[in-house]
Amino acid sequence: MTRGDGRTIRRRRATVVIGPAARAAGDDRGQAAVELALALPVVVLLLLGMLQVALVGRDQLAVELATREAARAAAVSADPVAAARLAAERVTTLRPLQVAVSAGPTTVTVTVTHPSATDVAMVGRMIGDVQLRASVTMAVEPPP
Secondary structure, three states: OEOOOOOEOOOOOOOOOOOOHHHHOOOOOOHHHHHHHHHHHHHHHHHHHHHHHHHHHHHHHHHHHHHHHHHHHHHOOOOHHHHHHHHHHHHOOOOOOEEEEEEOOOEEEEEEEEEEOOOOOOHHHHHOOEEEEEEEEEEOOOOO
């Protein structure tokens, strides 16, 4: 084929290899799909594991907040046990919360525990529930 200026244009023919000779010729069609099919379950499991760790971390932060608030309420109350339980349940929606109060003459120690359910699909069954615990000690202040 020639162009209008007299130069020749050559067209190349595409060679299609079909059959067993395709592997010998380096045909890798579909390789990416196979690799994705093999790697996708592992990637999904890792993502679900990361989600479960994030949820347990969120619950641990909530337990620590509840413990700080309960210790503060117990430190300034005439009835530290009732004040600690009420304060812990007021600041978080986590249930059940076990609140233990140890009051001394100068300090009060509050310990809050919560069983965090690991219920993310596939990963939760492998890990099992986690018992979260936090403890705070504060100086007792005279009630107002």
